[in-house]
Amino acid sequence: MTVALVLAALLAVAAVIVVALPFLVEPEPESDRLGELDGTERRRLEQLEARDRALAALKELEFDHRTGTITDEDYRELLGPLRREAARALQALERFGAPAADEERPEAERT
Amino acid sequence: MPELGHAALLVTFGLTAYALVAGVAAARLGRRRLAASARNALVGAFGSTLVASAVLLAALLRNDFSFTYVARTTSEALPTAYTISAFWGGQEGSLLLWLLVLTGFGAAAVLLNRRWARDLIVWVVPVFAAVAVFFSFLLVAVASPFATQQAPPDGAGMTPSLQNPYMLAHPPLLYLGYVGLTVPFAFAMAALLSGRLDERWLIATRRWTLLAWAALGIGQLLGAHWAYVEVGWGGYYAWDPVENAALMPWLAATAFLHSVMIQEKRGMLRVWNLLLVLLAFSLALFGTFLTRSGVVNSIHSFTQSSIGPWFLAFIAVTVFVSLALVFRRLPELRSPTKLESPISREAAFLYNNLLLLALCLTILWGVVYPLLSEAVRGEAVVLGRSYYDFFLRIFGLPLLLLMGIGPLIAWRRASLSSLLTTFRLPTIVALAAGAVLLALGAGSSVPGLVAYTFSAFVATTIAMEFVRGTRARKALGAASWPSAFGSLISRNRRRYGGYVVHAAIVLLAVGVAGSSAFDSVKDARLERGESMTVAGYTLTYRSLEERQVSNATEIRALLEVRRGDRELGTLKAGKNAYTIEDQLSNEVGIRSDLLTGEDLFVIAEQIGADGVVDFRVFVKPLVNLIWIAGAVFLLGSAITLWPDAREQRRLVARTQEIGLPATR
Numbered sequence: 001m002t003v004a005l006v007l008a009a010l011l012a013v014a015a016v017i018v019v020a021l022p023f024l025v026e027p028e029p030e031s032d033r034l035g036e037l038d039g040t041e042r043r044r045l046e047q048l049e050a051r052d053r054a055l056a057a058l059k060e061l062e063f064d065h066r067t068g069t070i071t072d073e074d075y076r077e078l079l080g081p082l083r084r085e086a087a088r089a090l091q092a093l094e095r096f097g098a099p100a101a102d103e104e105r106p107e108a109e110r111t
Numbered sequence: 112m113p114e115l116g117h118a119a120l121l122v123t124f125g126l127t128a129y130a131l132v133a134g135v136a137a138a139r140l141g142r143r144r145l146a147a148s149a150r151n152a153l154v155g156a157f158g159s160t161l162v163a164s165a166v167l168l169a170a171l172l173r174n175d176f177s178f179t180y181v182a183r184t185t186s187e188a189l190p191t192a193y194t195i196s197a198f199w200g201g202q203e204g205s206l207l208l209w210l211l212v213l214t215g216f217g218a219a220a221v222l223l224n225r226r227w228a229r230d231l232i233v234w235v236v237p238v239f240a241a242v243a244v245f246f247s248f249l250l251v252a253v254a255s256p257f258a259t260q261q262a263p264p265d266g267a268g269m270t271p272s273l274q275n276p277y278m279l280a281h282p283p284l285l286y287l288g289y290v291g292l293t294v295p296f297a298f299a300m301a302a303l304l305s306g307r308l309d310e311r312w313l314i315a316t317r318r319w320t321l322l323a324w325a326a327l328g329i330g331q332l333l334g335a336h337w338a339y340v341e342v343g344w345g346g347y348y349a350w351d352p353v354e355n356a357a358l359m360p361w362l363a364a365t366a367f368l369h370s371v372m373i374q375e376k377r378g379m380l381r382v383w384n385l386l387l388v389l390l391a392f393s394l395a396l397f398g399t400f401l402t403r404s405g406v407v408n409s410i411h412s413f414t415q416s417s418i419g420p421w422f423l424a425f426i427a428v429t430v431f432v433s434l435a436l437v438f439r440r441l442p443e444l445r446s447p448t449k450l451e452s453p454i455s456r457e458a459a460f461l462y463n464n465l466l467l468l469a470l471c472l473t474i475l476w477g478v479v480y481p482l483l484s485e486a487v488r489g490e491a492v493v494l495g496r497s498y499y500d501f502f503l504r505i506f507g508l509p510l511l512l513l514m515g516i517g518p519l520i521a522w523r524r525a526s527l528s529s530l531l532t533t534f535r536l537p538t539i540v541a542l543a544a545g546a547v548l549l550a551l552g553a554g555s556s557v558p559g560l561v562a563y564t565f566s567a568f569v570a571t572t573i574a575m576e577f578v579r580g581t582r583a584r585k586a587l588g589a590a591s592w593p594s595a596f597g598s599l600i601s602r603n604r605r606r607y608g609g610y611v612v613h614a615a616i617v618l619l620a621v622g623v624a625g626s627s628a629f630d631s632v633k634d635a636r637l638e639r640g641e642s643m644t645v646a647g648y649t650l651t652y653r654s655l656e657e658r659q660v661s662n663a664t665e666i667r668a669l670l671e672v673r674r675g676d677r678e679l680g681t682l683k684a685g686k687n688a689y690t691i692e693d694q695l696s697n698e699v700g701i702r703s704d705l706l707t708g709e710d711l712f713v714i715a716e717q718i719g720a721d722g723v724v725d726f727r728v729f730v731k732p733l734v735n736l737i738w739i740a741g742a743v744f745l746l747g748s749a750i751t752l753w754p755d756a757r758e759q760r761r762l763v764a765r766t767q768e769i770g771l772p773a774t775r
Contacts, residue, residue, distance in 0.1 A: 003112075004112040004113075004114040004115040004118075005114060005115075005118075007112075007115050007118075008114060008115050008118030008119070008122075011115075011118060011119055011122050011159060011162060012118070012122055014155075014158075015122050015125065015126055015152075015155050015159060018151045018152070018154070018155040018158075019126070019129060019148050019151055019152045019155065020148070021147075021148070021151055022143075022144040022145075022147035022148045022151065023144055023148065026144060029143075029144065031143075032142055032143050032144055032145075033141050033142075033143060034137070034138075034141045034142065034143050034146060034229075034230070034233060035143070035229065037230055037307075037769065041769045042307070042309070044768070044769050045309050045765075045769050046309055048765045048768055048769065049309060049310050049765070050378070052761060052765060053375070053376065053377075053378065056376070057376060057522060060522070061521070061522075063580075063583065064521070066583045066586070066587075067576075067579040067580050067582070067583040068579050069519055069521075069533065069576070069579065070521050070529070071526070071528070071529035071532050071533065073526055073528060073529055074521045074524075074525055074526055074529045077524075077526070078521060078522075078523055078524075081523070
């Protein structure tokens, strides 16, 4: 009983220390504000997502066409709109001054 | 040490309550240290729950019957493995396991994503904490596993059907699944609360959802096998409410895993995905409620149950608050794109979603109907097997077919001529398979024949995808065919792992159709030396044996099995009489044919004092494909869950571009 109560008390103290730790480590921080994305950063993140989505779609289309899952007819019809979409996303990003992600860009887009 | 266990739960309750309040305050006021403190509290709650769990486990292993829970669920004679499984064998223990997994998953999800999605995590912490507060409150105030009593000389023991190795894995896996669905729920709610409705909440939770979904799937298959070998009624799925409780969130999560691809690829279905996450989580809670409240065993136990009303209230609050949040963010959740054609991959996924949801809600209706009929008419009307089987065929067969169609259609739109080209071979194979099966007599069950035909169609599309993909990788420069195959999978684990999971579903469909639509059954009362014949097997009852083991008396009837002139050996079926529990259990005899996948399944229904035995014998074609499907499902899930280095690099690059830390 006594051992159990001592262990329980130790557990409670440990819990208090864990919770208080951020305040103990930084009693007087320079800034206590949460670093959140501002409106511009959020819009830029959305554009980056749109760019990655368009490039991934182009890449998948190319591979599906190469495997034969997508026929020539469907490939020709889908390629143009996807390229335009990717171009729009890249142009929108350029307005934010961001470099395009070359690493994952498919062949069709690079050409 | 019940005091330590109780104190640990109190600490957990305090920490989670603090994480909830401090987390909300930190998020609203934008306070960094307070947010870190709330996060620490959630992580600390896992530690204190671990201590409580250790206390209960130690009490079980020591057979400390001064713990009411231990005395109620175990006995001195119970083997150690089942003594451990008693942890989740009763209501209080299983709730403690829920809390342990919940706080563990919460701590892991928060720590793994704390840098990469920190503006989301600020809200994830209080959402997780809110769920944990509920469970820790139940354990502290309503259903404590640390209640004590004057220790009796021995415990009441464990229900015989639970004394099975499957019980060591089946319930914990289901709990991993149920609780795992809290992660996507918490991130979805955090996205709504914070207004950060970009893709990060999807990316952060994708693998968690897959893990939960895979655990639920494997857990259900293990449960089905347990029912098959242990419960002894000749089947593996009875549409029991508790079984349905695990199936419903799995179906909702399956729908989500498909529709989330539409959001990732096309930016569509943002509201739908949030609602699916909410549905899956609510059904996981509802499943836990059904399993542990006693409501499904007896309608009247609902009002007597101490836990049921709490659960219902929590589910109601969860649904109401979540829907209010979705409604509040509706203008921001409008999709930038629209469905371009009803013949496209996203449309196929949408049809798949509607069918999955229809099946899920049909099952839910079947589960709640007895409760509603009791409330309205004063008489509980249970919807039987025919109700569920009917809707499984109505929704399940088109779903099976869509599994083959969806992956082979282009995103956005596909022309009719390309569809004809793409599906020519699978259609020919499916029709040929159907014709051959019809000629072999499979027409005795139309749904069974349709299931086989559709399965042939899907299997062909999956094989085509692997063959054509490997060929393309080889053409792109892979050194060998095996390396081309390996590179195909490693470059798109989600897609090709998904195909492996689809292959598992095909095996499952073939196994279910074979064993349920084309099975044979025969009853016979035999004296020693007498024989019976069923579906080409001849069984001769030879002798009756009795044996005493540590916790039961085993009685077995020995049967010789022949097929035509071929001796197939012997089979034992009988009963176990559990002394302490004062219960009898069926111990079935099963002979599996690994080549054909067929089982000969024998139940000794009644064993007379004079040695006369009433046998019920089933022959179940292809039933073993169901269990093989489990292994294939596990493989497919592992492939999809495996970390993808390319995707990681892309995400890191994206987050670096807006100045977020590069680590996840």
